[in-house]
Amino acid sequence: MRYLPKSSAEREKMLAEIGAASIDDLFSVIPADERLTRDLDVPRQHAESEIIDYFRAAGRKNATNYASFLGAGCYRHYRPVIIDSLVQRGEFLTSYTPYQAEITQGTLQAIFEFQTMIAELTGMDVANASMYDGSTGAAEAARMAMRITGREQTVVAATVHPEYREVMATYAKHQALPITTVGYDSETGRIDLAALGDAVTEETAAVLVQSPNFFGVIEDIPAIAEMVHAKGALLIVSIAEAVSLGVVRPPVETDIVSMEAQSFGVALSYGGPFCGVIAAKERYVRQMPGRLVGQTVDSSGYRGFVLTMATREQHIRREKATSNICTNQALVALMATIFLSVYGKEGIRELAEHNLAKASYAAQALSSQPGAQLRFTGAPRFNEFVLQTEESPREWSQRLMEAKIIGGIDLGRWYPELQNCTLWCATEIVTRANIDAAVNALAARPVEV
Amino acid sequence: MATNETIATTTGKVRPHQTQNEALLFEKSSPGKRAYKLAALDVPAVDAASLLGEAHRKLPGELPELSEIEIIRHFTRLSTWNYAIDLGMYPLGSCTMKYNPRVNEWVARIDGLADAHPYRPDSLAQGILEIIDNLQRCLLEITGMDAITLQPAAGAHGEFTGILLVRAWHESRGNSRKKIIIPDSAHGTNPATAAICGYTVENLKSNSEGGIDLEALTRQVDEETAALMITNPSTIGVFESQIARIADVLHAKGALLYMDGANMNALVGKARPGDFGVDVMHLNLHKTFSTPHGGGGPGSGPVACKAFLEPFLPTPVLQQNEGGTRHWSYDRPKSVGRVRAFYGNVGMFIRALAYILANGPDGLRQTTEDAVLNANYIRAKLEDLYELPYKTASMHEVVFSDKRQAAKGVKTGDIAKRLIDYGFHPYTVSFPMIVSGALMIEPTESESLEELDLFIEAMRAIAKEVEETPELVKTAPHSTRVSRLDEVQAARKPILRWAPAARPKAP
Numbered sequence: 001m002r003y004l005p006k007s008s009a010e011r012e013k014m015l016a017e018i019g020a021a022s023i024d025d026l027f028s029v030i031p032a033d034e035r036l037t038r039d040l041d042v043p044r045q046h047a048e049s050e051i052i053d054y055f056r057a058a059g060r061k062n063a064t065n066y067a068s069f070l071g072a073g074c075y076r077h078y079r080p081v082i083i084d085s086l087v088q089r090g091e092f093l094t095s096y097t098p099y100q101a102e103i104t105q106g107t108l109q110a111i112f113e114f115q116t117m118i119a120e121l122t123g124m125d126v127a128n129a130s131m132y133d134g135s136t137g138a139a140e141a142a143r144m145a146m147r148i149t150g151r152e153q154t155v156v157a158a159t160v161h162p163e164y165r166e167v168m169a170t171y172a173k174h175q176a177l178p179i180t181t182v183g184y185d186s187e188t189g190r191i192d193l194a195a196l197g198d199a200v201t202e203e204t205a206a207v208l209v210q211s212p213n214f215f216g217v218i219e220d221i222p223a224i225a226e227m228v229h230a231k232g233a234l235l236i237v238s239i240a241e242a243v244s245l246g247v248v249r250p251p252v253e254t255d256i257v258s259m260e261a262q263s264f265g266v267a268l269s270y271g272g273p274f275c276g277v278i279a280a281k282e283r284y285v286r287q288m289p290g291r292l293v294g295q296t297v298d299s300s301g302y303r304g305f306v307l308t309m310a311t312r313e314q315h316i317r318r319e320k321a322t323s324n325i326c327t328n329q330a331l332v333a334l335m336a337t338i339f340l341s342v343y344g345k346e347g348i349r350e351l352a353e354h355n356l357a358k359a360s361y362a363a364q365a366l367s368s369q370p371g372a373q374l375r376f377t378g379a380p381r382f383n384e385f386v387l388q389t390e391e392s393p394r395e396w397s398q399r400l401m402e403a404k405i406i407g408g409i410d411l412g413r414w415y416p417e418l419q420n421c422t423l424w425c426a427t428e429i430v431t432r433a434n435i436d437a438a439v440n441a442l443a444a445r446p447v448e449v
Numbered sequence: 450m451a452t453n454e455t456i457a458t459t460t461g462k463v464r465p466h467q468t469q470n471e472a473l474l475f476e477k478s479s480p481g482k483r484a485y486k487l488a489a490l491d492v493p494a495v496d497a498a499s500l501l502g503e504a505h506r507k508l509p510g511e512l513p514e515l516s517e518i519e520i521i522r523h524f525t526r527l528s529t530w531n532y533a534i535d536l537g538m539y540p541l542g543s544c545t546m547k548y549n550p551r552v553n554e555w556v557a558r559i560d561g562l563a564d565a566h567p568y569r570p571d572s573l574a575q576g577i578l579e580i581i582d583n584l585q586r587c588l589l590e591i592t593g594m595d596a597i598t599l600q601p602a603a604g605a606h607g608e609f610t611g612i613l614l615v616r617a618w619h620e621s622r623g624n625s626r627k628k629i630i631i632p633d634s635a636h637g638t639n640p641a642t643a644a645i646c647g648y649t650v651e652n653l654k655s656n657s658e659g660g661i662d663l664e665a666l667t668r669q670v671d672e673e674t675a676a677l678m679i680t681n682p683s684t685i686g687v688f689e690s691q692i693a694r695i696a697d698v699l700h701a702k703g704a705l706l707y708m709d710g711a712n713m714n715a716l717v718g719k720a721r722p723g724d725f726g727v728d729v730m731h732l733n734l735h736k737t738f739s740t741p742h743g744g745g746g747p748g749s750g751p752v753a754c755k756a757f758l759e760p761f762l763p764t765p766v767l768q769q770n771e772g773g774t775r776h777w778s779y780d781r782p783k784s785v786g787r788v789r790a791f792y793g794n795v796g797m798f799i800r801a802l803a804y805i806l807a808n809g810p811d812g813l814r815q816t817t818e819d820a821v822l823n824a825n826y827i828r829a830k831l832e833d834l835y836e837l838p839y840k841t842a843s844m845h846e847v848v849f850s851d852k853r854q855a856a857k858g859v860k861t862g863d864i865a866k867r868l869i870d871y872g873f874h875p876y877t878v879s880f881p882m883i884v885s886g887a888l889m890i891e892p893t894e895s896e897s898l899e900e901l902d903l904f905i906e907a908m909r910a911i912a913k914e915v916e917e918t919p920e921l922v923k924t925a926p927h928s929t930r931v932s933r934l935d936e937v938q939a940a941r942k943p944i945l946r947w948a949p950a951a952r953p954k955a956p
Binding site (some may be wrong): 048051327 | 474482483488495505509514515523527529530532534536539541544552557559561562563564566567570573576577583587591605609613616642643645646647650688690719725735743745746747748764787793794805806807810814815816821822823826844866869875880895898930931933935938940943945
């Protein structure tokens, strides 16, 4: 086996040194009837070239060369080449969690830079080293708010990503923690403020909203924060499309931000690995889940970085820990850090403006077709929009697929009241030609006889 | 502190500038530098301020402004401050720091896999669904279990999912029960998980051999016990030879056996948890199946279970249609619910399957045998100098204690730091907690005899230093670019980010 650095003679020599007659001696502690005495029924050993052939063939079975207008929590942005050059350096790729600070300063400093960038972009004081993803981060942020407030109820906007809400429900239901869902204004697509006012009580630990929300609409964070804080609850803002922060005002009034950083240079990869992260006001840092890197000095006075405040974590506190999280998404956080270094202060704004322009053009062009109209026009949007068509999406999406275009996703899947409504996303990668082709396919309705 | 000037005049050696503290990106930034160029905008530009109104961002975040070469050098320099498997042996017990094959990285980046959107129609995702299905089949065969979900993002997340299955099953029988029993040798994630799932944690004291005390367990398991969470081989690297009886004790009271699969690298191809009474378990693809640790993730923590727990698996589950195509099924009325958006860390699935394909059944078995051989070789070569608290046969890792060295005032943490000077990553320090001053060594199968001998030589040399020059060991490491870091200061006055000297107001 080509990954195993030993000859048969070396194995024999080692067995002799141990004093074992055969390798089976070393497994004799496993009772005989629990030992596997046959080959595993898995594919035979493959050559490297065969492995590549297998996965290439699988890749070809997927759709390639399709233009796509899918977003909904997973965004296709351009990934600068140096991201993969750098993260594939063995020193980053094949290193462990940086518990031994003297020989992991590279990872530690990069995480410190990541924490800084996330704090800068979100307008929060501090950020952690990453969470699994946006959905689990939202659930953990809600638990964090419960620890801070000593309350148990969470209020969630219906316009939070439906799968994030499902994950939050899973985390909550087994501890019987109540979650109330608040609907949206059918004109603006924003959270229904009157309903929110009714839902938030003295029992509420946190209100969680997403902005831009699942419909692509930017919520009125200052107004929501005022309402939430009046009842002594915390506000959590979930951000699924991180590039929006280049041009959208950060939610500075909020207490906690739970973000999915996939947009920052992370491949779609059929939904993962992504990069969640929690940021917050400094006073809440001791209730944060996950790892934190802090700056310190070594014995000669040089600056250095360490994992810190570990007394929140499972390996110290066990059942009293703030979370059970151990392994997080470090290498993906490194991708995001490199991405943000490439774009920088000006680039992230310019990139976000290009997204805004593409989505504006696409929204205008698609909605000007007969039988099509934009929903939720009463509030600002970023790079997603909801299109309502007279024709069923099942019909027109077939025409788009024939033109090698994947159109918007059917919202009826999660919102039965939004019949014939689809969620479209246009990032900087979508070209005008893609948009025009989608418009033509949409417009090509069969003539009714 | 010696300066370049003083050193240069005596030895001719200077400290090259790359090896000084590398400044933070933010400190290297200067306005106007660029590392990007956006494609020409092919649609009309828009006025962001008027489109967004109140929601428009007035002040940008203080991201660094650098050119591409500076970014490459920054991260390349930082990388050289890391130790890595690619540089040498990384014997962290419980972590399974094995070689991460490069073809895994290559195939995970294939077009059509890396750029697949999770909401593309199933009809346009058949290739990736086939990969997921194949990996599921392989993992079920390896574990001897009946059903699996790949959704959990890491080991602890898998534990969470597995214990939710346990809870849902008990609930379906009318009583979710109250407690989870956890041996005192367990990983900290186990009790943290049980607590998050709404259970109280009851500690089970290990027996004199570091294993499960069957009598104590029998006394402790009652009608309120939901499950026992066990690691097998245990965290001292010992196979629980009474595992089948342990399962019987639990099942007799209607409780379930959960297995933490952190140590599966000792079992693949040699024994299957499904064959020794385990009801539900998680795997760590980033341990046993070679996906890279990446400085702390991403991981992947599939959960495998027996058929009676299958109805409770998270949604969605993969199903095969009659024509051989596959689709996601969401019709799961008994499901515990979703534990993560989308389908899990799919990029890790691709890498794990590539690893299994590269090995085949013979390679997987040989891998396990070599991992166990390596640990036993280290044990045989060091047990005269380091105290072995439990004499039971070792599997893939060996746990010593610092008892003899502590008598000289040198602790396991000191020996670990000294190992760095010899060019090795330290073993796992002070874990498991049942061993006072533990040195937990897991070499994995990826070490050659030559590397093992060098490690053994280093450990023997350190034992000698402890006798002769203990201060040398207690102040290690001496050869790293930074010396021991002040962790107390870091925690007491946390500096968790860089901040600009001055900042305009308003967001």
